[in-house]
Amino acid sequence: MIAYLLNLATLATIFGILAASLNVLIGYAGIFSIAHAVFFGLGAYAGAQLALQFIPDVLLACLAGGAISAALSLCLALPALRVRGEYFVAASLGLQMMAVTVFSEAHALTGGHGGLVGIPPATLFGADVSGPAPFLVFALAVLGLLLLAVRLLMRGSFGRALMAIRDSESAAEAFGKDVRALKTLAVALGCAMAGVAGALFAFYMAFVNVESFTLEQSILVMAMVIIGGTATLAGPLIGVLLLLLLPAGLSFLPFIPPTQIGAVQQLIYGLAMTLLMIFRPAGIAGGRR
Amino acid sequence: MLFLQLLVSGIQTGAIYALTAAGFALIFGATRVFHVAHGAAFALAGYSFLALSQAGFPWFVGAGAALVVAVAFGLFMDFLVYRPIQRHEGSFFTVFVAAFGMSIVVQSLIELGFGRGFVVVASPLTRAHEVLPGLYLADIFWVAVGVALLLFGAVTLFLERTRIGIGLRALSENPELLRAFGLSSRRLSMVAFGLGSALAVPGAVLTAMTSGLQPAIAAQVMLVSLAAAVVGGIGSLRGAALAGLLLGVVENLVVSVLDTQWSAAAGFVVLFAFILFKPSGLFGQAVAR
Numbered sequence: 001m002i003a004y005l006l007n008l009a010t011l012a013t014i015f016g017i018l019a020a021s022l023n024v025l026i027g028y029a030g031i032f033s034i035a036h037a038v039f040f041g042l043g044a045y046a047g048a049q050l051a052l053q054f055i056p057d058v059l060l061a062c063l064a065g066g067a068i069s070a071a072l073s074l075c076l077a078l079p080a081l082r083v084r085g086e087y088f089v090a091a092s093l094g095l096q097m098m099a100v101t102v103f104s105e106a107h108a109l110t111g112g113h114g115g116l117v118g119i120p121p122a123t124l125f126g127a128d129v130s131g132p133a134p135f136l137v138f139a140l141a142v143l144g145l146l147l148l149a150v151r152l153l154m155r156g157s158f159g160r161a162l163m164a165i166r167d168s169e170s171a172a173e174a175f176g177k178d179v180r181a182l183k184t185l186a187v188a189l190g191c192a193m194a195g196v197a198g199a200l201f202a203f204y205m206a207f208v209n210v211e212s213f214t215l216e217q218s219i220l221v222m223a224m225v226i227i228g229g230t231a232t233l234a235g236p237l238i239g240v241l242l243l244l245l246l247p248a249g250l251s252f253l254p255f256i257p258p259t260q261i262g263a264v265q266q267l268i269y270g271l272a273m274t275l276l277m278i279f280r281p282a283g284i285a286g287g288r289r
Numbered sequence: 290m291l292f293l294q295l296l297v298s299g300i301q302t303g304a305i306y307a308l309t310a311a312g313f314a315l316i317f318g319a320t321r322v323f324h325v326a327h328g329a330a331f332a333l334a335g336y337s338f339l340a341l342s343q344a345g346f347p348w349f350v351g352a353g354a355a356l357v358v359a360v361a362f363g364l365f366m367d368f369l370v371y372r373p374i375q376r377h378e379g380s381f382f383t384v385f386v387a388a389f390g391m392s393i394v395v396q397s398l399i400e401l402g403f404g405r406g407f408v409v410v411a412s413p414l415t416r417a418h419e420v421l422p423g424l425y426l427a428d429i430f431w432v433a434v435g436v437a438l439l440l441f442g443a444v445t446l447f448l449e450r451t452r453i454g455i456g457l458r459a460l461s462e463n464p465e466l467l468r469a470f471g472l473s474s475r476r477l478s479m480v481a482f483g484l485g486s487a488l489a490v491p492g493a494v495l496t497a498m499t500s501g502l503q504p505a506i507a508a509q510v511m512l513v514s515l516a517a518a519v520v521g522g523i524g525s526l527r528g529a530a531l532a533g534l535l536l537g538v539v540e541n542l543v544v545s546v547l548d549t550q551w552s553a554a555a556g557f558v559v560l561f562a563f564i565l566f567k568p569s570g571l572f573g574q575a576v577a578r
Contacts, residue, residue, distance in 0.1 A: 032382050079561070083568045085381050086323050090519045093512060094561035101554035215508070219389065226386050266397035273390030278373045281383045 006132040012244050013139040014200050017146055019224040019236035021193030026222070027231030028154055029186040030166030031080050032089055034218045035096040039069040039076075039191040041103055041213030043198025048116045048208050049109070058122040058129060058138065061199040069195025070188045077187040081180055084169075096215050103210040115209025122203040130203075139200055146193055151233055153189070162186050163231075223273055229283025238285050243269060293424055295541045301430050301499070303537025304437035305492035307530040309510055310517035311441060312488030314529035316363075317518060318461045319481035322371050323381065326362075326388040328511030329395035330486040334359040335493035335502045336399055342410045342497075351410075356490045363486030366391065367478060392507050400504040409501035429499060436491045441530055444488070448526070453480055461524060516560040521571050528571045535559070 018040055025031040043065030050064045051057075079091035103110050110116065121130030122138075129138050153159050161182050164172040173179050202208045220243065228239025247265050250256060256264055276283065309331055316324045334355035341351035370387050412429070448454035459467045460477050467474055489510075496502060514529075517536055521528025536556040543555040 026382075032385070079564050083564055086385075086523065087519060087564055087568055089323075089385060090515055091561060091564040093515065094557040094564065097512070097557040098554050098561065101551060105548075105551070219393075222386070223390075260401060263397040263400040266393055267401070270390040270393030270397065274370060274387045274394065275390075277383050277387035277390065278370065281374070281377070281380070 003132060006136055008244065008248060010132065010136045010139055010204055012240055013136065013143050014197050014204065015221070015224065015240045015244060016237050017139075017143050017197035017200070018194055018221055019228070019240050020143075020147060020150060020233075021190045021197065022221050022225050023230060023232075023236045024150060024154075024186060024190035024193065026225055027235075028159060028166065029162045029183060029190070031076075031183070031187060031190075032085075033076060033080075033092045033190075034089060034215070034222055035076060035092040035099065036190075036194055036221050037213045037215070037217035038096055038099040039073065039194040040198040040201070040217070040221075041099070041208075041210070042069045042072055043195025044202040044208045044212070045103075045110050045116070045198075046195065047199025048119050048202040051119050051122075051203065052116065056120040056123050056203075058124055058200070058203050061122075061203065062142065062196045065195035065199030065202075066192040067195070069198070070192035073188045073191035074184075076191065077184045080183055080187055093215075096218055100210060100214055103213060111209065113210060115207060115211075116202075117207050119202055119206045119208070121206075135204060139204075142196060142200065146196070147233060150193075158182070158185070220269075223269055225283075227269075227272055227276055227283060229285030232283075232285045235283050235285035239283070242284075290424055292542075292545055295545050296538065297424070297426060297430065299538035299541030300534070301433050301537075302541060303534035304433040305495055306513050306517060306533035306537045308437050308440060308533070309489045309492045310514040310521070310529040310533035311444065311526050312485040313514040314518045314521065314524060314526050315444070315457075315488065316481050316485035318524035318526065319457045320367075320371075320460070320478045322367075322375075322388075322478075323385055324363075324366065324371075324388060324482075324485070325385060325511050325515065326366055326370075326392045326395070327485070327489060327514055328507040328509065329392040330359045330362045331489040331493045331496075331510040332395060332399060332502070332504070332507035333362050334490045335497045335506065336403060338494050338497050339403075339408055339410055339502060348412075348494075352490070352494050355494055356487055359486045359490050359493070360483045362395075363482040364479060367482040372475075392511060396504050396507045399507075403504070405504060407501040407503050408497075409499075410497045412498040429495065433495050436495075437530075440488065440491065444484070444526070447484075453477070457481055513556065516556055520560055520563045522569055525571070532571060 018036070022033070022036045025033050025036070046068040047061035047065040050061050075095055076092060079088055083091065104113050121128060122135060123129060124138065129135055154162070161172065161177045164175070164177065165179055165182060169179060201212070224239035224243050225236045226239070227242060228237065229235030246268060247261065250261050250265055251258070309327070313324060313327045316322060316327070337358040338351040338355040341354050342348065366388065370391060371384060374383055374387055448458060456467065456472050456477050457480065459472070460474055464474050496506070513533070513536060517533035518529045520535070521530070521532035536559065539555050539559060540552050543552045
């Protein structure tokens with residue numbers, strides 16, 4: 001039971017980082033990306049390759065994952081600078097679909113459909129942190145640090161400028177904000193955090209393949225952020241807890257056959273998304289607008 | 290000959306895409322609602338046709354039921370999902386998430402009812418004949434192309450010649466003026482949703498008879514019609530239809546150069562390129578950033 005709870009807690013922490021990173025894009029910058037799993041995946045592959053080829057240091061892997069994702073976030077920043085609204089959603093969709101194909105075809109880097117297996121146990125400065133409890137503590141520390149960073153940044157001039165751009169791009173530009181630079185930075189920041197989450201995920205699962213980085217995953221993370229409440233610190237975390245506990249809770253209900261749990265779970269979160277948008281568009285943690 | 294064969298099957302896929310995308314574009318053009326649950330209407334129509342065909346009814350009963358279900362679903366979305374949202378806030382992303390939630394709901398309901406696997410309605414129309422040496426063609430090719438041309442012509446006539454059609458075009462250009470003129474924008478948006486959803490029906494029926502249906506087809510069709518609508522220029526019916534045809538052909542022709550795995554991604558490369566370099570699409574007006 002303890003092992004089960006630890007597992008759930010670790011996954012929740014990793015997804016907490018991921019949801020918080022998407023919140024930077026959706027909530028603060030108003031960039032509605034549905035390609036977030038791509039950057040989660042990039043971080044995971046980068047972390048896994050580092051561990052497999054060089055050293056299994058989890059901190060270095062996080063940095064590498066973050067760096068790779070931040071560098072490739074330009075693929076997302078480019079359309080974000082050119083188009084808005086529907087067009088950007090469509091562009092990020094295109095990016096997501098292309099990335100899944102690349103992930104499953106670039107065998108040398110990603111192991112294709114088979115994925116990368118046998119990622120060595122995580123170490124931190126030479127000490128073994130691969131046990132469930134130490135790993136959870138490390139992941140929680142990363143989450144705490146990143147949340148603190150997001151809070152500080154969003155309270156400061158960077159965050160205010162971003163939210164100004166989100167609410168009215170032309171007004172922000174008229175006030176002399178460098179819209180291009182700010183948006184690019186925000187995308188890089190959000191994607192880098194997703195990359196960190198990816199690297200942690202790779203170590204935790206000791207195995208990564210393309211199945212974890214598909215459009216469904218992007219939608220799941222988006223649902224977490226939206227259901228929890230965008231542009232709040234606690235919102236994404238609430239969303240993560242709800243959506244991760246949902247399948248765990250459903251498996252205890254005796255009247256649903258185990259083979260149908262996936263579909264029932266999808267049904268519930270689809271309904272939750274629609275109903276929340278109709279009755280409470282700011283999410284559970286968001287104030288009424 | 291392989292090239293010709295792929296071109297022919299590309300045109301068949303493209304005809305189906307074109308009609309479905311035209312429906313999406315019609316709805317978006319008139320109401321400015323990014324109806325991502327359009328794929329769900331397609332899936333519902335396809336599965337209704339399948340259920341009735343399996344129950345032994347003749348094809349036209351099945352197709353009629355599919356039409357009723359698709360139109361009912363479109364109107365349901367308009368009345369119970371989009372309108373309540375637009376009443377209080379109506380931000381583009383709220384609508385998008387709600388519609389996405391509904392398409393997840395539909396997909397999981399289909400999964401619960403019909404299972405995950407591929408299902409096909411057997412039809413004598415799909416039997417292929419050798420038309421030229423090495424070129425096989427089934428009668429259904431002519432049905433698909435004929436139906437697409439006929440319906441597209443009918444819808445174009447409807448939009449250009451009838452009072453309601455002209456009202457629909459006016460709605461897309463200036464809703465306030467339309468109301469001042471004394472026309473009801475609510476009634477017109479009902480027409481747009483009904484007609485747009487109806488345009489998904491032939492594609493759904495033909496797909497049920499050719500490549501088969503699976504629950505995920507809702508998402509797939511949504512992606513394709515969205516891509517076609519953007520590439521064609523958002524709101525342009527002609528553009529969406531042409532782009533749908535183009536995507537179908539590209540998807541099939543790519544197979545002659547690259548592995549089949551790349552065929553799904555090819556359409557999205559086209560989409561991504563269009564958004565980056567020509568966001569107004571083939572026939573759209575220039576868009577503001």
